[in-house]
Amino acid sequence: MGIPVFFVQLIFENVYTRKMRTVLTGLTIAVTIMTVVAMGILTHSLRQTAISILQTGKADFSIAEKNVSDVLNSSIDEKDLATIQADPGVKSAVGVLVEPVYLDADRPFFLRIGMKPEDTEPFGVNLIAGRLFAADAPDELILGYRAARDLDKTIGDTIQFQDSVYTIVGIYSTGQVFGDAASMLPLVPLQAQLRKPGTITLAFVQVKDQSQIDAVRARIEAALPQLATIRTESDFGQVDRNLELLRAANTGVSALALVIGAANVLNMMSLSVFERTREFGVLRSVGWSRQRILVYVLSEAFMVTMAGAMVGVALGFLVVQFLQDVPTLRGVFTPSYSSDVFGRTLSITFGMAIIGALYPALRAALLRPLTAIRHE
Amino acid sequence: MSEPAAVPAIETRHLSKVFVESNIRAVDDVSFQIAAGEWVALTGPSGSGKSTLLHLLAALDEPTSGEIFVNGRNLRSYGNLDHYRSHEVGLVFQLHNLLPNLSALQNVQVAMVPTRVSRREGTRRAHELLESVGLAARTRLRPPELSGGERQRVAIARALANSPSILLADEPTGALDAAAAESVMDLFDRLRRERHLTILLVTHDPTVAACADRVIHMREGRLLGEGEAVPAARVLIPPRERQAAREAGS
Numbered sequence: 001m002g003i004p005v006f007f008v009q010l011i012f013e014n015v016y017t018r019k020m021r022t023v024l025t026g027l028t029i030a031v032t033i034m035t036v037v038a039m040g041i042l043t044h045s046l047r048q049t050a051i052s053i054l055q056t057g058k059a060d061f062s063i064a065e066k067n068v069s070d071v072l073n074s075s076i077d078e079k080d081l082a083t084i085q086a087d088p089g090v091k092s093a094v095g096v097l098v099e100p101v102y103l104d105a106d107r108p109f110f111l112r113i114g115m116k117p118e119d120t121e122p123f124g125v126n127l128i129a130g131r132l133f134a135a136d137a138p139d140e141l142i143l144g145y146r147a148a149r150d151l152d153k154t155i156g157d158t159i160q161f162q163d164s165v166y167t168i169v170g171i172y173s174t175g176q177v178f179g180d181a182a183s184m185l186p187l188v189p190l191q192a193q194l195r196k197p198g199t200i201t202l203a204f205v206q207v208k209d210q211s212q213i214d215a216v217r218a219r220i221e222a223a224l225p226q227l228a229t230i231r232t233e234s235d236f237g238q239v240d241r242n243l244e245l246l247r248a249a250n251t252g253v254s255a256l257a258l259v260i261g262a263a264n265v266l267n268m269m270s271l272s273v274f275e276r277t278r279e280f281g282v283l284r285s286v287g288w289s290r291q292r293i294l295v296y297v298l299s300e301a302f303m304v305t306m307a308g309a310m311v312g313v314a315l316g317f318l319v320v321q322f323l324q325d326v327p328t329l330r331g332v333f334t335p336s337y338s339s340d341v342f343g344r345t346l347s348i349t350f351g352m353a354i355i356g357a358l359y360p361a362l363r364a365a366l367l368r369p370l371t372a373i374r375h376e
Numbered sequence: 377m378s379e380p381a382a383v384p385a386i387e388t389r390h391l392s393k394v395f396v397e398s399n400i401r402a403v404d405d406v407s408f409q410i411a412a413g414e415w416v417a418l419t420g421p422s423g424s425g426k427s428t429l430l431h432l433l434a435a436l437d438e439p440t441s442g443e444i445f446v447n448g449r450n451l452r453s454y455g456n457l458d459h460y461r462s463h464e465v466g467l468v469f470q471l472h473n474l475l476p477n478l479s480a481l482q483n484v485q486v487a488m489v490p491t492r493v494s495r496r497e498g499t500r501r502a503h504e505l506l507e508s509v510g511l512a513a514r515t516r517l518r519p520p521e522l523s524g525g526e527r528q529r530v531a532i533a534r535a536l537a538n539s540p541s542i543l544l545a546d547e548p549t550g551a552l553d554a555a556a557a558e559s560v561m562d563l564f565d566r567l568r569r570e571r572h573l574t575i576l577l578v579t580h581d582p583t584v585a586a587c588a589d590r591v592i593h594m595r596e597g598r599l600l601g602e603g604e605a606v607p608a609a610r611v612l613i614p615p616r617e618r619q620a621a622r623e624a625g626s
Contacts, residue, residue, distance in 0.1 A: 006488075006495055010478075284458075285434070285436055285461060286461065286487040286537075287458050287461040287490040287538070288489065369436045370436045370437050373469070
């Protein structure tokens, strides 16, 4: 590498020379990026938590009520489950009633999953120890092995959910983290306890022929238009309006961050270009091309923006850690660091730099050398 | 057989520059030639068009009409005038126009950026140039830490960064005291001889013009005539005379 190294050094020198302006602009960018990262991780984590519920069962797709505020508010009549089970392409359709319960301060959303004992096998439940609960036992449950480990419980122990005390009769695994950190109870007693007779929250469907999945989904949605079939993350918006709203808010925050960041970069670079008009004239007079000046100014903006973004990402992580420990949010979400969040952050960072610095960079590049040299 | 005529380093043909906004004809039908290795002073009162002419030759401004040939090549044939500015000519301003946050060395290196010379070679050459202008010990200093004469020397080193064959200087001693001006003129003379440079120096000071081989006078955008300079008061002794005096003394 030759003079490009010196070119980069020059950019560093310019950024370093205007320390205060660089720090203040970088700080603004850091705060906006922090917001983007924290909101992004939070939204993604909540979404992943909700999606995990839908992926608990071993199924080709899940079914929930359409357009509910929260997927756990979904309510499906067991008669509709029978309609689903009657579809010629369906191998099995397991209906479950999912109810979060406050266990303690660290586990405010511990899941109880009600299902019929005969459905545990198609649902993907693998009994590790003990036995299954009886279909009509109001005080028996089986505990996921992660929950058992976490709560330090074993077969024969009891567990209390609010006013109800249950005996642990078995330990299971599903091969799915979320399911293994929950509990399973007989469906009918749970429906009775929750005063939701004949109602389930979700249905998990396996098809006979994998190539017919889309056809089966289409038939079910046509027959039961109040329900939505969910196979991919993108289908999830149909059954959880809250998370969709949160996602929209997240997009709004990102857009706002982009505008705020770009405005700051524009301010910094406009001032810098104005102050250095003569410098650009001199550089043009010694043979620097317009493109080189453009790259020169844009690179300075990128340098400040990237530095601010790096601090912002670190702050975003800290904010997420902090939110996890806020009493009202404890246990609500488990941080999930998606590449999407970082991809979005990177895009916003580049967007800030380009949108903010393009006009000043063009202005610097298009200066007439002689006019620029004479600039006072 | 007769020898082919040498190609002039600089030639203008019917060169004019009109500033449309103010309707001023700053350069008016100017034609002249400067031979390779010649040192020419362009003199005239303020507003006579000498700096405008220099800017046209430096491709910092475009002529309204007429043509400029540099080393036989028409300036209009350059698709990229950036290349012309970085390789063919070196430019020295009255106010040195150094970048204040960069060291003397970096100010010279800045001019090498368009050439893609390696960093090591660029640094070596910048050191060599600063040494040749007498600033070997001051390469790390920034312009505010240098005297006026030293700054102008850095500017000269920058102008020579890419080994141009022509040096264009716009009132290079205008902001210097007599001693510093004399030193800069000495430097011009030495660089001209060492590098076979063609120098066109704009000045309104007849004593500075006296250092050149030839003087071209301008008034109201036109060339008045040319000849040897005869300064009214010799504040500066032309380098060749100083050299002759030294030799006679020894």
